[in-house]
Amino acid sequence: MNVRSIMVTGDNWGTASSIASQIGIETVVAEAKPEQKAEKVKELQAEGYAVAMVGDGINDSPALVAVDVGMAIGAGTNIAIEAADIVLMNSNLEDVITAIHLSRKTFSRIRLNYIWAFVYNMLGIPIAAGSLFPSTGFRLPPWIAGAAMAASSVSVVCCSLSLKNYDWWKTLRLVEYRLKK
Secondary structure, three states: OOOOEEEOOOOOOOHHOOOOOOOOOOOOEEOOOOOHHHHHHHHHHOOOOOOOOEEEHHHHHHHHHHOEEEEEEEOOOOHHHHOOEEOOOOOOOOOHHHHHHHHHHHHHHHHHHHHHHHHHHHHHHHHHHOOOOHOOEEEEHHHHHHHHHHHHHHHHHHHHHHHHHHHHHHHHHHHHHHHHH
C-alpha cells in the first residue's frame, strides 16, 4: 500500500521485536514512554511524512493527538478513543488496511466528482449564456440547461453512492496477494 510502518511501543524489546517480525515491521522503538511516542511523531512530521498512528491506551493519547490521522482500537481506553480521529470497531489490525484503502477510495471519488462538475459547468454555463449564438445561431433552451445541471448532480451522487459497494474482503485479499509476491 506504499505505507512505511514503524512500531513505537511501551512493551519490552523481546515482545516488540517478536511481534514486529511476525507482521513485517523493520523499524521498532520499544519501551517508549508516552512523551517519546509523541516526539517520534513530531520527528517523522518534521521529515515531511504524513503520520498515522494506531493506539489503544492512555499512553498512546499524546501521540494520537499529535499525528495527522489517529486511529484508536475500539476496545481501547476512552482517552485513546477521544484522542483519535478514527475508531476501529474491532480489535483487528486488518481494519487499519481497510481504513486506509477506503479513505483513498473516497478521495478518488471526490476528485472524480469535481471533474464531472467542472466539465458540466465549463461546457454548460457558456452555452447556456449564449456563447454559441453569434457564430451558429444556437440557443440553449432554459429547460435543457436545467436538465444538464440536474444531470450533473445525479452523476455526482451516483458516483458517490458507488462507495456503497465497497468490498473490504476483496481489499484484504488483494493486499495479501501483493505481500506474497
